[in-house]
Amino acid sequence: MFMKFIGAAEGVTGSCTWLYHPASDTQLLVDCGLYQGTDHEVWLNHQPFEFDPKKIKYLLLTHAHIDHCGLIGKLVREGFKGKVYCTNATARVAEEMLLDGAGFSDSEYTKEDVRRIQWSPIDYSASEIAEQRRDFKWGKIFTLAPGLTLSPWRSSHVLGACGFSINWNDQGDKSTYADRSIFFSGDIGCQSSQNCYLPMMKKNHAPPPYTDFLVMESTYGSRVREDQYKSSENRIRALEQVIIDTKERGGTLVIPTFAFHRTQEILTDLFTIGLRWRNSCKGDLQCYLESPLSNRLNKVYGEELPRLLSSTRPQNLDRQYLRDDLTETTGIHPKNIGNLFDNLSNGKVATSGKLKVTPSDGGDKGNTQPRKKKTVTPMEILKEFDVVVVSGGMCDQGTITRYLSIVENKPRNTLLLTGYQAAGSKGRQLLESETEDVACTIEDLSSYYSGHADQAILLDYLFELSGRKEQDNSCHVFINHGESESKNVLREAIQHRAAEKRPNDRIVSEVSIGLKKWFDLSNSTYIDNSPVLTEPTxxxxxxxxxxxxxxxxxxxxxxxxxxxxxxxxxxxxx
Ligand SMILES: [Zn+2]
Ligand SMILES: [Zn+2]
Missing domain, CATH: 1.20.5 (Single alpha-helices involved in coiled-coils or other helix-helix interfaces)
Known part of the structure; x- marks a missing residue:
C-alpha cells in the first residue's frame, strides 16, 4: 500500500490523501477539499489534479466542511465515477454545500456535476433505513476490494463526522486477513470524555485500539484552550450577556455565522436561553434567521437528530450524534430539538420559551424569497428583531454583506463573531481596527465555539486506550492539517508523551510530518518514483x-x- 498527501500537507485546507493498493489495483482518496485562504491557496483549486480522477475507485469523506469536500464537484466533472463513502448526514450536508458552491463565478463544476455524485452512506440512506444497514455500528467493516477493507469511527467534530480505518494485505487475497492498517482522523472534535461542552455533539470518540499508522490533524496542535472557554455554562452566559447588553441599549445583536454546524450551535444556545427566560421577568426574545443555506441544512439536523430516537431505531444507533445529557445542559428535550430545526427549514417559526426564531425563507423548499409578502429591508429587520442570525462567518460573503454597513453605524447595535477570522477577512479587520471607524460594539465569542481539539485533547485522543483491549503493536503517526508551527509543536508533544511510557497508553514508535511524497506503507519508507503507472493524461x-x-x-x-x-x-x- 502506498500513500501520498496531496492537500492539507503544507497548510490547513485542501484536505486530500491519495492511496494506492497495488495488490487489488485500487486507487482511493481520503477527502477532496477546497483550498482556502491566500491567493496561492485559491490558485491551487484551479490546477489539474495530480491523479487521474477516472482511475480513482473510492472517495472516503470524513465530514462536510468545505476544506474536506469542496473539490468533489470538480473531481466528478473530470471523470470520477466511484462511490463516496461517508455517513448519511455528511452526504446530505456536503451535497447542499457543493450545490451552493456551484453558484460561485469561479467554480470549476456545475450543479449537474454535484447531482452525479454517487453517495454511498455507510450508516443508512433514505431507502435503506434500518434495512440492509440495520447492523451498522462504528467500527463495522466494509469490503472495498480483495484484501482491502474500510471501517468508520465516529468523531465529535460536527454532525456526521467520522474517521476511517483502512485495512489491507499485500496479497490482495480475500481469504487472507487484512493484517495492516492505517487510520485517518479527519478533523478531531473537542468533546472529550472528560469534558463535553459544545451544544449538541456527543463525546466518546477515539481511533481504533489497533492501527499500524495513524494520520491526525493538528489545527490547534500548539494551543491549549483556557478552562474558562471549555464550559457550556460560561458560553451560554456570555451569549446571554451580549443579548441583554444590546437589548438595554435598544439595539440589535447581529450574528454572522458559518452555515454548517456553527449556525445550528448558535441556534441551540439561543433555544436554551429562551427556555431559561421562560419563568423570568425578561421580555420576549425575537430572532430572525436569514441564511438560506443553513436553513436547508436545518432540514438535515431536523431529521438526523431525532430519527435515531424513534422506537424503531436500531439499538446500536442510539443517539448516534446527539449528546446524552442534552436536557440537563440546555433544558431541551432531545425529541424537541429536531422539531425546532424542522420548523425553521419548513419556513415556520421555532419557539423555545420566550424565544421566537423567524426564518427568512422556506429552507429546503428552495424558496429563498423573504417569507413576508412585502419586501423587507435590513433596516426594517433590525427595527423589529432583537437578534439577527445571518450567513457569512467572516463577514466577506453571505447575507451579512446586506446588513454590515447598517449595523456598524449605530452605537446601540452589536456585531458578534463566533468563528475563526482569516487574515485579510473583513471580520479580522473589524476585530483589529480601532473603534472610531465602527460605531457598534464588536464582540468575539469564537474561543467558546471552536470545534477543533486543542493539544491536550489531541494527545488524549491519540494515546488513551482506556477500557479498550491492550494493543500489541506500535503505531507510526503522521501529522497533517496544520500550520508548520502547530505540526512541529504537536510532534514534540507526542514524542514527549510517548517517552513517558504511561501504562495504558498507545505505543507510538515514530512521529512524522506528512509530506507531499509517496510513502510505501508496507515497507515504511519514502520512495522517489510514483508507484501508480499512468499514461500521460x-x-x-x-x-x-x-x-x-x-x-x-x-x-x-x-x-x-x-x-x-x-x-x-x-x-x-x-
Ligand atoms: Zn472540519
Ligand atoms: Zn478541516
Whole structure:
C-alpha cells in the first residue's frame, strides 16, 4: 500500500490523501477539499489534479466542511465515477454545500456535476433505513476490494463526522486477513470524555485500539484552550450577556455565522436561553434567521437528530450524534430539538420559551424569497428583531454583506463573531481596527465555539486506550492539517508523551510530518518514483507545460539580471 498527501500537507485546507493498493489495483482518496485562504491557496483549486480522477475507485469523506469536500464537484466533472463513502448526514450536508458552491463565478463544476455524485452512506440512506444497514455500528467493516477493507469511527467534530480505518494485505487475497492498517482522523472534535461542552455533539470518540499508522490533524496542535472557554455554562452566559447588553441599549445583536454546524450551535444556545427566560421577568426574545443555506441544512439536523430516537431505531444507533445529557445542559428535550430545526427549514417559526426564531425563507423548499409578502429591508429587520442570525462567518460573503454597513453605524447595535477570522477577512479587520471607524460594539465569542481539539485533547485522543483491549503493536503517526508551527509543536508533544511510557497508553514508535511524497506503507519508507503507472493524461501534459512555462520565466529573469550586471560592470570599467 502506498500513500501520498496531496492537500492539507503544507497548510490547513485542501484536505486530500491519495492511496494506492497495488495488490487489488485500487486507487482511493481520503477527502477532496477546497483550498482556502491566500491567493496561492485559491490558485491551487484551479490546477489539474495530480491523479487521474477516472482511475480513482473510492472517495472516503470524513465530514462536510468545505476544506474536506469542496473539490468533489470538480473531481466528478473530470471523470470520477466511484462511490463516496461517508455517513448519511455528511452526504446530505456536503451535497447542499457543493450545490451552493456551484453558484460561485469561479467554480470549476456545475450543479449537474454535484447531482452525479454517487453517495454511498455507510450508516443508512433514505431507502435503506434500518434495512440492509440495520447492523451498522462504528467500527463495522466494509469490503472495498480483495484484501482491502474500510471501517468508520465516529468523531465529535460536527454532525456526521467520522474517521476511517483502512485495512489491507499485500496479497490482495480475500481469504487472507487484512493484517495492516492505517487510520485517518479527519478533523478531531473537542468533546472529550472528560469534558463535553459544545451544544449538541456527543463525546466518546477515539481511533481504533489497533492501527499500524495513524494520520491526525493538528489545527490547534500548539494551543491549549483556557478552562474558562471549555464550559457550556460560561458560553451560554456570555451569549446571554451580549443579548441583554444590546437589548438595554435598544439595539440589535447581529450574528454572522458559518452555515454548517456553527449556525445550528448558535441556534441551540439561543433555544436554551429562551427556555431559561421562560419563568423570568425578561421580555420576549425575537430572532430572525436569514441564511438560506443553513436553513436547508436545518432540514438535515431536523431529521438526523431525532430519527435515531424513534422506537424503531436500531439499538446500536442510539443517539448516534446527539449528546446524552442534552436536557440537563440546555433544558431541551432531545425529541424537541429536531422539531425546532424542522420548523425553521419548513419556513415556520421555532419557539423555545420566550424565544421566537423567524426564518427568512422556506429552507429546503428552495424558496429563498423573504417569507413576508412585502419586501423587507435590513433596516426594517433590525427595527423589529432583537437578534439577527445571518450567513457569512467572516463577514466577506453571505447575507451579512446586506446588513454590515447598517449595523456598524449605530452605537446601540452589536456585531458578534463566533468563528475563526482569516487574515485579510473583513471580520479580522473589524476585530483589529480601532473603534472610531465602527460605531457598534464588536464582540468575539469564537474561543467558546471552536470545534477543533486543542493539544491536550489531541494527545488524549491519540494515546488513551482506556477500557479498550491492550494493543500489541506500535503505531507510526503522521501529522497533517496544520500550520508548520502547530505540526512541529504537536510532534514534540507526542514524542514527549510517548517517552513517558504511561501504562495504558498507545505505543507510538515514530512521529512524522506528512509530506507531499509517496510513502510505501508496507515497507515504511519514502520512495522517489510514483508507484501508480499512468499514461500521460491531458492533465499531466498541462502540468508539464505550466512547469516549463515557469522554468522559462525564471530563466529569462536570470538572463535579464545577468545582462544588467554585465552592463553595470562594463559601465564601471569604462
Ligand atoms: Zn472540519
Ligand atoms: Zn478541516
Amino acid at each position: 491531458v492533465n499531466d501534459l498541462t502540468r508539464e507545460l505550466l512547469e516549463l512555462k515557469s522554468m522559462l520565466a525564471t530563466q529569462s529573469r536570470e538572463m535579464i539580471a545577468i545582462r544588467e550586471l554585465l552592463e553595470h560592470l562594463t559601465k564601471e570599467e569604462a
